[in-house]
Amino acid sequence: MRVVVVGAGYVGLVTSACLAELGHEVTAIEIAPERLSRLQRGETPILEAHLDELLPRHTTSGRLRFTDSYDPVCDADVTFIAVNTPAGVFGQTDTRFVRAAFEAIAPRLRPGATLAVKSTVPPGTADAFAERLPDNIVVSNPEFLRQGTAVQDFFAPDRIVIGAQSQSDADALGCLYQSIDTRVFVTSRCSAELAKYAANCFLAMRISFINELSHLCESSGADVDELAQVIGADRRIGPDFLRAGLGWGGSCFPKDLLATIDIARLAGVPHALLDAVYDANVRQRQAAARHIADATRGCQRPVVGVLGLAFKPETDDVRGSPALEVIGCLLEQGFQIRAHDPQAMPNAAAALPNITYCEDAYDTARGADVVLLATEWPEYIELDWQRVRELMRGDTIADGRNALDPRRIAEAGLRYRGFGRASTTLASAIFEEARR
Numbered sequence: 001m002r003v004v005v006v007g008a009g010y011v012g013l014v015t016s017a018c019l020a021e022l023g024h025e026v027t028a029i030e031i032a033p034e035r036l037s038r039l040q041r042g043e044t045p046i047l048e049a050h051l052d053e054l055l056p057r058h059t060t061s062g063r064l065r066f067t068d069s070y071d072p073v074c075d076a077d078v079t080f081i082a083v084n085t086p087a088g089v090f091g092q093t094d095t096r097f098v099r100a101a102f103e104a105i106a107p108r109l110r111p112g113a114t115l116a117v118k119s120t121v122p123p124g125t126a127d128a129f130a131e132r133l134p135d136n137i138v139v140s141n142p143e144f145l146r147q148g149t150a151v152q153d154f155f156a157p158d159r160i161v162i163g164a165q166s167q168s169d170a171d172a173l174g175c176l177y178q179s180i181d182t183r184v185f186v187t188s189r190c191s192a193e194l195a196k197y198a199a200n201c202f203l204a205m206r207i208s209f210i211n212e213l214s215h216l217c218e219s220s221g222a223d224v225d226e227l228a229q230v231i232g233a234d235r236r237i238g239p240d241f242l243r244a245g246l247g248w249g250g251s252c253f254p255k256d257l258l259a260t261i262d263i264a265r266l267a268g269v270p271h272a273l274l275d276a277v278y279d280a281n282v283r284q285r286q287a288a289a290r291h292i293a294d295a296t297r298g299c300q301r302p303v304v305g306v307l308g309l310a311f312k313p314e315t316d317d318v319r320g321s322p323a324l325e326v327i328g329c330l331l332e333q334g335f336q337i338r339a340h341d342p343q344a345m346p347n348a349a350a351a352l353p354n355i356t357y358c359e360d361a362y363d364t365a366r367g368a369d370v371v372l373l374a375t376e377w378p379e380y381i382e383l384d385w386q387r388v389r390e391l392m393r394g395d396t397i398a399d400g401r402n403a404l405d406p407r408r409i410a411e412a413g414l415r416y417r418g419f420g421r422a423s424t425t426l427a428s429a430i431f432e433e434a435r436r
């Protein structure tokens with residue numbers, strides 16, 4: 001089929017490359033000139049596993065093209081909107097880019113062609129587009145891929161969701177994915193749109209839940225890792241998204257949670273649980289920053305070495321990164337920051353030009369009073385902690401991801417601080433503060 005994907009970011013680019021791999025003829029439309037010219041030169045502008053194999057394969061095969069012209073929409077069987085939907089100033093979804101894309105696409109769609117909204121948008125958005133396009137099929141097709149494993153998720157998703165007015169409308173999009181073996185849920189357009197927000201809110205809630213439980217573990221002498229294993233073994237609960245740490249981030253969870261709160265507020269329905277999920281996450285970052293301040297009290301111009309800047313491993317994306325938020329708190333308090341990330345330093349430097357970027361983890365530890373593990377890249381897990389100890393000025397390792405082995409760190413003569421794992425931990429800073 002002839003497919004157009006509008007927006008060549010994390011979602012649009014992965015969708016384009018993977019649909020080309022499935023045999024479709026794909027044109028990706030991108031308006032950012034720098035991103036477009038990199039794509040046209042054959043470069044992969046984002047870090048995503050396997051994308052650098054798929055892109056050259058299909059630009060060479062001719063099944064994948066990049067342009068800033070909307071003309072290919074005129075011949076397309078399916079046009080996807082996959083542009084960004086950032087948070088507005090009040091947390092609402094800013095649909096400006098989706099609406100602009102729609103206005104460019106709508107007059108070019110041929111009768112009978114399908115418009116699929118892949119961007120995360122408030123319920124009612126696709127219905128409103130459908131009203132404007134009586135001669136076309138309009139469906140919602142929310143995206144559930146995870147950055148870092150997006151290509152894998154495309155070919156082996158947990159489910160495909162198509163919000164459509166009828167089964168035949170859903171089939172007009174579903175045939176694109178027919179070689180993918182997964183469950184396809186056909187729902188109303190509004191259900192599909194809200195399901196996307198609900199999924200992200202639920203995952204964020206699990207992390208905020210285990211983070212709050214980590215504080216309870218500290219006050220009661222329990223261990224949060226053991227707790228997560230025990231409750232995660234219950235099939236009704238499952239083991240994922242139950243690791244305590246600096247909290248959730250990224251380009252989607254924060255904005256989608258805030259957007260859902262806004263949707264609920266506008267509808268006049270309760271959202272106390274969603275507010276609590278958000279607040280618990282903010283407290284987690286503050287607790288980490290406060291603990292680091294406590295650990296460096298009395299130090300002259302304290303230095304923190306931050307390991308990891310991406311919002312999670314295997315991506316170069318720093319949007320909503322917990323690391324950057326904690327660094328922001330520390331900079332306000334006059335800390336000097338040395339930092340390293342195997343992939344995300346160029347993106348981080350655009351947001352944080354005034355910190356020192358280091359060659360590797362050991363260089364980051366040089367002269368640091370505290371080393372904070374902010375992103376659990378595999379290369380940080382098995383460091384030579386003796387060498388880290390020798391390079392540091394202080395002796396505290398703050399494990400913001402509960403990913404390190406506290407025993408090995410103690411053996412190197414360092415003080416380990418995690419969340420809900422040892423007797424004196426990051427989260428206990430919250431209790432100390434509350435008692436004061």
Ligand SMILES: NC(=O)c1ccc[n+]([C@@H]2O[C@H](COP(=O)([O-])OP(=O)(O)OC[C@H]3O[C@@H](n4cnc5c(N)ncnc54)[C@H](O)[C@@H]3O)[C@@H](O)[C@H]2O)c1
Pocket residue numbers: 006007008009010011012029030031032035082083084085097100101118119120121143144145146147251252
């Ligand atoms: N990133 C994720 O992990 C993820 C996962 C699921 C869903 N989503 C949702 O998918 C959507 C896209 O997210 P993303 O992370 O890919 O965003 P992104 O910012 O990485 O990419 C969006 C791209 O669209 C381009 N663009 C904007 N307006 C355009 C227009 N009118 N014509 C052509 N190109 C245009 C931008 O220049 C940018 O390159 C968002 O709604 C997001 O919430 C993202």
